[in-house]
Amino acid sequence: MTSALWNSCVHQLESELSEQQLNTWIRPLHAIEQDGELILLAPNRFVRDSVQSQFLERIDELVQTNSRSQASRVSLEIGSHEPAAAAPSSTPSPGQDTKPFHHNLNPYFTFETFVEGKSNQLPRAAALQVANNPGRTYNPLLIYGGVGLGKTHLLHAIGNQILEDNPSAKVTYLHSERFVADMIKALQHNTISEFKRHYRSIETLLIDDIQFFARKERSQEEFFHTFNSLLEGQRQVILTCDRYPKDVEGLEERLRSRFSWGLTQAIEPPELETRVAIVQNKAELLHVKLPSDVAFFIGRRIRSNIRELEGALRRVVANAQFTGSAITLEFAKDALQDLLVSQDKMVTLDNIQKTVAEYCRIRVSDLHSPRRTRSVTRPRQIAMALSKELTNHSLPEIGSAFGGRDHTTVLHACRRISELRESDAQINNDYINLLRNLSS
Amino acid sequence: MNSSPLDSAQRPLDIVLRPHATFDTFVSPEDHELVHSLKGLARATGEPRHYFLWGRTQSGKSHLLQAVCNHLARTGLRTVFLPMREFAAADPNLLNDLQHLDVVCMDDIDCVLGQGGWERALFRIVNDMWLGNKALVVSASCKPGDLDIGLADLASRLAGGLVYRLSSLTDEQKKLAIRLHAQARGLEVSPEVCSYLLRRYPRELKKLVEIIDKLDNYSLALQRKITVPFVRSVLAGT
Numbered sequence: 040m041t042s043a044l045w046n047s048c049v050h051q052l053e054s055e056l057s058e059q060q061l062n063t064w065i066r067p068l069h070a071i072e073q074d075g076e077l078i079l080l081a082p083n084r085f086v087r088d089s090v091q092s093q094f095l096e097r098i099d100e101l102v103q104t105n106s107r108s109q110a111s112r113v114s115l116e117i118g119s120h121e122p123a124a125a126a127p128s129s130t131p132s133p134g135q136d137t138k139p140f141h142h143n144l145n146p147y148f149t150f151e152t153f154v155e156g157k158s159n160q161l162p163r164a165a166a167l168q169v170a171n172n173p174g175r176t177y178n179p180l181l182i183y184g185g186v187g188l189g190k191t192h193l194l195h196a197i198g199n200q201i202l203e204d205n206p207s208a209k210v211t212y213l214h215s216e217r218f219v220a221d222m223i224k225a226l227q228h229n230t231i232s233e234f235k236r237h238y239r240s241i242e243t244l245l246i247d248d249i250q251f252f253a254r255k256e257r258s259q260e261e262f263f264h265t266f267n268s269l270l271e272g273q274r275q276v277i278l279t280c281d282r283y284p285k286d287v288e289g290l291e292e293r294l295r296s297r298f299s300w301g302l303t304q305a306i307e308p309p310e311l312e313t314r315v316a317i318v319q320n321k322a323e324l325l326h327v328k329l330p331s332d333v334a335f336f337i338g339r340r341i342r343s344n345i346r347e348l349e350g351a352l353r354r355v356v357a358n359a360q361f362t363g364s365a366i367t368l369e370f371a372k373d374a375l376q377d378l379l380v381s382q383d384k385m386v387t388l389d390n391i392q393k394t395v396a397e398y399c400r401i402r403v404s405d406l407h408s409p410r411r412t413r414s415v416t417r418p419r420q421i422a423m424a425l426s427k428e429l430t431n432h433s434l435p436e437i438g439s440a441f442g443g444r445d446h447t448t449v450l451h452a453c454r455r456i457s458e459l460r461e462s463d464a465q466i467n468n469d470y471i472n473l474l475r476n477l478s479s
Numbered sequence: 480m481n482s483s484p485l486d487s488a489q490r491p492l493d494i495v496l497r498p499h500a501t502f503d504t505f506v507s508p509e510d511h512e513l514v515h516s517l518k519g520l521a522r523a524t525g526e527p528r529h530y531f532l533w534g535r536t537q538s539g540k541s542h543l544l545q546a547v548c549n550h551l552a553r554t555g556l557r558t559v560f561l562p563m564r565e566f567a568a569a570d571p572n573l574l575n576d577l578q579h580l581d582v583v584c585m586d587d588i589d590c591v592l593g594q595g596g597w598e599r600a601l602f603r604i605v606n607d608m609w610l611g612n613k614a615l616v617v618s619a620s621c622k623p624g625d626l627d628i629g630l631a632d633l634a635s636r637l638a639g640g641l642v643y644r645l646s647s648l649t650d651e652q653k654k655l656a657i658r659l660h661a662q663a664r665g666l667e668v669s670p671e672v673c674s675y676l677l678r679r680y681p682r683e684l685k686k687l688v689e690i691i692d693k694l695d696n697y698s699l700a701l702q703r704k705i706t707v708p709f710v711r712s713v714l715a716g717t
Contacts, residue, residue: 058500062548062560067580069557082559082580085573119579143610187635214606216599220575248632251599281632343624346639353641361512377644378622427650431537431683446678 044077045070048101055097064089069119075111077102080118087117142202142210147324148195154320156313159189162304166193166277170200173208173243173275177302179266183280184306187344190279193306194245197277201243209242215251219258226257235261239268243275249298250281253289263294270300309345314338317345318352327356333371340379351375386429386477388440394477395422398469407442420452421470427453429477500545504663506648506656507539513643517547520582520614521554529609529640532618537683538645540618544584547616556581564590571600578607582614589619589626598630605636615640650677653684660688666695668705675707680714690714 045068052065068090069080079098081087090098099113150170155163162182169180182190198210218238225234238244244265252259269276280287283305284298309317315331315338322329329352337355341348358374359366396403399418406419419441426437427449434446441449460467502514517530532540541562548558557580564587566573571591577583583604591597608615619626623638648656654673661668668691676687697713698705 058545058549059560059562062545062552062558062584063562066548066552067557067559067577082577083573083575085570085575086559117576119576145610145612186631187639212610214603216603217606220603224575344635346635347624350639350642354643357516357641358512361515378642431681433681434678450678 042070042072042077044072044102044105045079047105048098051101051105052094052097056094060094064094077106077113079113079115081115082117082119084117087115091115140207140209142198143212144198144202144210145195146199148192149199150196152320152324153189153192153196154309154313154317156309156316158307158309158313162193162306165302165304166197167200169275169277170197171204173201174273178270178273179276179278179298179301181278181280181284181298181301181303182306183283183303185308185344186281187346188306188308189345190306191247192345194247194277194279198243198245201275209240210245211241211243212245212247214247215249215262218246218262219251219255222258222261235265238265239272241269241274243277244269245277247279248281249278249284250287250290252294253287256291259291259294263291263297266294266297270297308342311335311338314342314345314348317348321349321352322356325352325356327359327366329366330368332368333366336368336371337375340375351378354378388426388430388432388437391422391425391429391477392440395425395473398473398476409442417466420456421466421473423449423452424456424470425473425477428474500542501549502543502546504656504659505539505542505546506652506659507646510539510643510645513543513645516641517543517616518550520547521551521556528612528614529605529637530614530616531623531637531640531642532616532645533620533622533642534618534645535620535647537685538647539684540645541586543645544586544616544618547582547584551582551614558582559584561585563587567591567594567597571596574600574604577604578611578613580613582616583608584616586618587620588617589621592626592628595629598628598633602630602633602636605633609636648684650682653677653682653687656684657687657691661691661695664691664695666691666698666705668694671707672705672710675710 049061049065053061056065064086067082067086071078071080079090081090095113095115102113103111150163150167153159153163162184165177165180166182168176169178182193184190194212198212201208201210222231222234225231252262266276278298280298284290284295284303287295315334318334318337319329319331322334333355337348337351341351355366355371355374358364359370364370392403392406395418396406399414399421401415401418405415406422408415410416423437423441426432426440427434430437432440434449438444438446438449456466456470460470502518505514513530513532520528532543534540545560548560552558559577559580559582561573561584563585567590571594585601588601591601605615607613617637622642622644623634626634626637628634628637654670654677657673657676658668676690680686680690694705694710694713697703698709703709
C-alpha cells in the first residue's frame with residue numbers, strides 16, 4: 040500500500056523540482072508509515088545519498104506540514120518492498136536459507152517451446168537427459184555457442200523440467216556476472232559465509248555465460264569451491280559459455296579442466312529451416328496466424344541470432360494487433376522497416392552542400408557564391424531545402440552557411456523547391472535521390 | 480524610448496508549475512502504436528516488457544521515457560528515469576539493485592557504452608529485469624545492431640525486446656508540440672507566433688520549449704498577449 044502522506048509530499052515536490060529530478064531521485068523511493076515514522080526506502084546507496092544530500096531537508100519540511108497527527112519523523116534507508124504477489128527477485132538473497140526457496144526460472148522457456156533443428160539437437164538431447172536424471176548422467180553439462188542461440192533457453196528448460204517432476208527441488212538459474220556482483224557485495228558486507236552457504240545448498244545450479252569469470256581471480260576461486268562442493272554432493276551443475284571453455288582467456292586451468300569432466304556440447308547457429316520453424320513456433324505461442332512467406336521473410340532477413348528473430352516477430356505482431364491488420368508479407372516488410380534500415384547518418388550543412396554539389400556537378404564554392412545563374416541557383420535552393428529538412432539549424436544559420444544570405448532567401452528557396460517538386464518530376468526525383476543519399 | 484521587457488522590474492520568479500512530459504503532449508503521429516504499447520505496461524504481465532527506442536536527438540526519446548515514468552508512477556508502480564548522459568562519469572554501481580523497482584527507464588545509453596564497467600552493469604540490470612519480468616525502456620541514437628557495444632551479449636539482449644524507431648519531427652509537428660506545451664501551461668500561442676519562432680530561432684524542440692517557458696513568464700508579468708512583436712521584443716538579443 041502506498042503512503043497517503045508520501046503521495047501528498049510527492050505532489051508538492053512535483054511543482055518544485057524538475058521533471059528529471061523527480062523521476063530520477065524521488066519516484067524510485069518507496070514509503071512505509073510505521074510507528075509515527077515515514078520510512079523511505081531507496082533502491083541503492085546512490086539514490087539514498089543523492090536524496091539525503093539534496094532533498095531530505097525539504098522532504099522533512101513537507102512531512103511536518105502534511106503529517107498532522109500521522110507520522111512526523113522521516114528516515115531514509117536502502118531497501119526494497121516487494122508485494123507478496125510479485126515475481127521473486129532475480130537472485131535469492133544470500134543468507135535466506137530458512138525462507139521458502141524461490142526459483143527464478145522463466146516459465147516460457149521449456150523443452151516444448153524449444154525448436155529442435157540440426158544445429159541444436161545434440162545439446163537439446165543432453166539437456167533433456169540431465170533434466171530427467173539430475174545429478175546422475177552428465178555432470179557437469181556444459182553447452183557452448185555464440186550469442187542468442189538458445190543456451191539460456193535450454194538452461195531454463197532443464198530447470199523447469201526438474202521442477203515439474205519435483206516442485207520442491209532447489210533449482211537456481213544464475214548469470215555468472217550476477218555471481219560475481221553478489222560475491223563482491225557479500226565481501227563488502229562481511230556476509231561471505233552466508234553467500235557460500237547459500238550457493239552450496241542448491242540442488243541444481245544453472246549458471247550462464249561462464250566466460251564472465253575470465254580474469255576475476257577471486258570469483259573464480261569462490262566458484263571453484265562452490266562447484267566442487269556441489270559436484271561432491273552429487274548436485275547437478277549445468278553451465279553455458281560463449282565459446283569452447285579451453286579458448287576462454289583468463290580462466291584458470293583447474294576450472295577449465297573441471298568444466299570438461301562431464302559432457303560438453305556445442306550449439307550452432309540455426310539454419311534457415313530452423314529459424315523459420317522458430318518464428319512459426321513463437322507465433323503460435325502468441326496465438327497469431329503467420330503466413331509461411333512472412334516466416335521465411337523474417338528467417339531470411341534476421342540471420343544473426345534467435346533473440347533478434349523473436350524481437351522482429353514481436354514487432355510485427357504488436358503492429359498488427361494495434362492496427363487490426365492481417366499479417367501479410369507487405370505488412371511485415373513495412374513493420375520491420377525500422378529494424379532493417381541503416382542508422383541515420385549525422386547530417387551536417389557541410390555534408391549537404393558537398394553531396395548536392397557532387398550530384399549537380401558544380402563546386403561547393405558555387406553554392407556560397409553570389410552567382411545567380413539557373414545552373415547554380417537551383418542546386419543552392421535544393422541544398423537549402425534539404426538543410427531545413429535534415430538539420431535543426433535555424434533559418435538565419437542556414438542562410439549564413441550559404442555565403443551569408445538572409446533567412447528570407449532560405450524561406451523562399453524552401454517554398455520554391457516545394458512548388459517545383461509538385462510540378463517538375465525531374466526536380467522531385469533529384470530531391471528524393473539526394474534525401475535518400477543523405478539519410479541512408 | 481520604450482524600455483525592454485527584459486529590463487522590467489516586474490520580472491517574475493522562475494518558479495512555476497512545470498507541465499509534465501506526458502503521453503498527451505508527445506507529438507508524433509507515426510508512433511501511436513508505441514505510445515499505446517507503453518501505456519499498457521501498467522497492466523501487461525506476459526512478455527514482452529523490454530523496449531528499445533532509437534532515433535536522432537530531438538525525436539522525443541527523453542520525453543517518452545519520462546512520460547512512461549509519470550504515467551506508471553500514478554498507477555502505484557515504482558519507476559526510475561536515468562539520464563545516462565549525466566552519469567557517464569559516475570560509478571556504474573548506480574544501477575545496483577534497481578531490479579527491485581517495477582520500471583527502469585534509461586535514456587541515451589550510448590553515452591556509457593564502450594566502458595567495460597558500465598556495459599557489465601547494464602548487462603546485469605537487463606538480465607535481472609528480464610528474469611523478474613519487470614519493464615525496461617532504454618533509448619539510444621541508433622538501433623541495437625549499430626551500437627558501439629563491446630559486450631555482444633548485451634547487444635543481443637537489447638535487440639531481443641521491442642525495437643522502435645522514433646522519427647524526427649517535421650516543422651508542422653514541432654508547431655503542434657509547441658502549442659500543446661503552451662496549452663499545458665494555460666497559454667495560447669497563435670500559429671503565426673509558432674511560424675515566427677521556427678523561422679527565426681533554433682528549431683530544436685527543447686530550445687523552443689524553453690522559449691515558450693520564457694515567453695510565458697514575461698507575458699504573465701507584463702500582462703501582455705503573446706504576439707509576434709512581443710516575442711521579438713522579449714527575445715531581442717538572444
